[in-house]
Amino acid sequence: MLVELGVQFVEILGDSMLVLKQIAGEYKCLSPSLVVYLVAARNLLAEFREATWEHVPREENLVANEIAQIATGVQMPEDSVQRIIKVGKKSLPSVMTRGMEIDVNSAMMSEGD
Incomplete structure (x- = not known):
């Protein structure tokens, strides 16, 4: 969208130091x-003139966490004490099902050694 x-x-704030x-x-995937x-x-970052990122601990980023919870669409009715949620595994990463072409080579898996 950006x-x-x-x-x-673009400035990216993330709560996962690993990511x-x-x-x-610096780390390999x-x-x-x-x-x-x-x-x-990485392909998306190349689209920007400048991109920076900063680690923000999850407990200090409550607004983003709340937005993520809302984005899941999982809501519990107030009178409900439990809800069954079906969990499944996708056969393709969502970026591929959205039509993004991703060329992954074996070097990506070992980068950062």
């Missing part, structure tokens, strides 16, 4: 199913 709006400078270090290339997201993130 690319479509023509944004040139931020993987994006920076060991999960074949997650490396697709890493490549997608």
